[in-house]
Amino acid sequence: MKFKHIICAAGILLLSCSAFGNSQEKKPKPIQLFNGKDLKNWTPKIRNHQVGDNYKNTFRVEDGLLKVRYDGYDNFNFQYGHLFYNKEFSAYLLRVTYRFVGEQAPGGEDWAWRNSGAMLHGQDPKTMGVDQDFPISIEGQLLGGNGKDERTTSNLCTPGTNVVMDNKLFTPHCISSTSKTYAGDQWVTADFLVLGDSLVQHIIEDRVVLEYTKPQIGGSNVTGYDAAVKKDGQLLNKGTISLQSESHPIDFKKVELYDLEPYMKDPHKLKKVIAELLPNLQQ
Numbered sequence: 001m002k003f004k005h006i007i008c009a010a011g012i013l014l015l016s017c018s019a020f021g022n023s024q025e026k027k028p029k030p031i032q033l034f035n036g037k038d039l040k041n042w043t044p045k046i047r048n049h050q051v052g053d054n055y056k057n058t059f060r061v062e063d064g065l066l067k068v069r070y071d072g073y074d075n076f077n078f079q080y081g082h083l084f085y086n087k088e089f090s091a092y093l094l095r096v097t098y099r100f101v102g103e104q105a106p107g108g109e110d111w112a113w114r115n116s117g118a119m120l121h122g123q124d125p126k127t128m129g130v131d132q133d134f135p136i137s138i139e140g141q142l143l144g145g146n147g148k149d150e151r152t153t154s155n156l157c158t159p160g161t162n163v164v165m166d167n168k169l170f171t172p173h174c175i176s177s178t179s180k181t182y183a184g185d186q187w188v189t190a191d192f193l194v195l196g197d198s199l200v201q202h203i204i205e206d207r208v209v210l211e212y213t214k215p216q217i218g219g220s221n222v223t224g225y226d227a228a229v230k231k232d233g234q235l236l237n238k239g240t241i242s243l244q245s246e247s248h249p250i251d252f253k254k255v256e257l258y259d260l261e262p263y264m265k266d267p268h269k270l271k272k273v274i275a276e277l278l279p280n281l282q283q
Helices: 010-022 267-277
Strands: 042-046 059-062 065-068 081-085 091-100 115-122 138-143 155-157 161-165 168-170 188-195 199-204 207-217 240-245 250-259
Touching: 065 081, 065 240, 081 115, 091 115, 115 188, 138 188, 155 207, 240 250
Parallel strands: none
Antiparallel strands: 042 081, 059 065, 065 250, 081 240, 091 188, 091 250, 115 138, 115 240, 138 155, 161 168, 161 207, 188 199, 199 207
16 A cells, blocks of 8 residues: 555645645544553563563653663663553554663663664564563664764664565565664654554654555564464564663653554545644655
């Protein structure tokens, strides 16, 4: 499903979308996945620890922020973690506002410096192996820059998955987006438009920086999983959302979601709602 069939192209936005402002239909209200107070409705799963064990208080809420911290770790030791929201979604716009802070945990790998992610269409944490490193999922990879080199954010990584790009199965583990680099401790907002298994777009500053279709189980780049869960070739049209801990401290001040599932059977309504939520979107 091409995006131009879903929402107005930038060149005809004024003509074809002018009626949206007159619509009596209200755009959906955001679901605040993070309530700013606590980790209610979230479940941690950290490698080598049981589901629900928030090892060393890795995930915490302080000063109204959802924080990922490692001050209790002697050594990171490949203990990759994910904080799962306790509900699956299929079609949605996910919006996260994040910033990288501080120093990387001792033992963190070089590639994990200022590295985190929002995992989309992921597996249920209860189905993960105790020593599984990443959930089978699609990762919207979040990266911070060092102030000197280019380092895009909202990239794609694929632990145990593949996607289709340019009508071809994309099997490498990661691919960079076309975003600019965000260095230092500045806040960055990343949007992810996910429409079942038909379209996924990564959006930064109202611009699509990466797009793909048909997310599906397959490939490698995940260890410790239950083979019965990894059904290669199965399309992913829904799943969990989780936030990563990969050894560098990160803050989230907003994690909200607009549920688009009620509009998926009506392309006209879906197009209007997306235009309302992303009025300045550029391809």
